[in-house]
Amino acid sequence: MSVHSIEAFRSNNATESEKYRGLVNSKFLFNMFLLKSLPMGFLAGLRVKEFTPDKCSISVPFKWLNQNPFRSTYFAVLSMAAEMSSGMIAMMHTHNAKPSISMLVTNVEGEFVKKATGLTVFTCEDGGPMQQTIEECVTTGEGRTYVCTSTGRNNNGEVVAKFRVTWSFKARSK
Numbered sequence: 001m002s003v004h005s006i007e008a009f010r011s012n013n014a015t016e017s018e019k020y021r022g023l024v025n026s027k028f029l030f031n032m033f034l035l036k037s038l039p040m041g042f043l044a045g046l047r048v049k050e051f052t053p054d055k056c057s058i059s060v061p062f063k064w065l066n067q068n069p070f071r072s073t074y075f076a077v078l079s080m081a082a083e084m085s086s087g088m089i090a091m092m093h094t095h096n097a098k099p100s101i102s103m104l105v106t107n108v109e110g111e112f113v114k115k116a117t118g119l120t121v122f123t124c125e126d127g128g129p130m131q132q133t134i135e136e137c138v139t140t141g142e143g144r145t146y147v148c149t150s151t152g153r154n155n156n157g158e159v160v161a162k163f164r165v166t167w168s169f170k171a172r173s174k
Contacts, residue, residue: 054127
């Protein structure tokens with residue numbers, strides 16, 4: 001791909017990323033997105049706490065619907081919030097991209113440190129390196145993967161869980 005093409009991709013990405021962040025940062029529009037595309041996220045009570053080009057924080061409450069038999073948040077609900085904190089960044093960098101970019105989770109690893117018995121906030125701060133990986137797949141025309149880290153903390157700032165989510169990106173042919 002030529003230097004001109006990658007510059008066109010970056011220019012389009014800057015515009016589309018800003019639009020996407022506006023949609024995600026709107027509580028109403030985010031809830032509509034969840035209802036349409038991830039209804040279990042809506043039912044679990046996932047919320048965006050912070051969303052910038054480099055960082056995304058997603059909260060999930062401990063509530064009856066999310067609990068396991070041990071009176072803590074079910075691991076799959078924690079996993080969903082962790083994946084979303086990285087996925088929102090990935091979607092921002094691929095939203096209306098030209099060329100179109102496919103993205104897919106290819107692996108998830110979780111480490112559970114403490115019982116999640118209250119609000120848990122998962123934060124992924126891999127926006128810059130993820131964007132670079134996506135640009136590499138656009139430049140080379142080959143698929144690329146990136147492993148994001150999402151750390152969940154409770155209200156006291158204690159680590160509850162850490163997830164590593166592997167994303168696969170590929171520029172679609174025209």
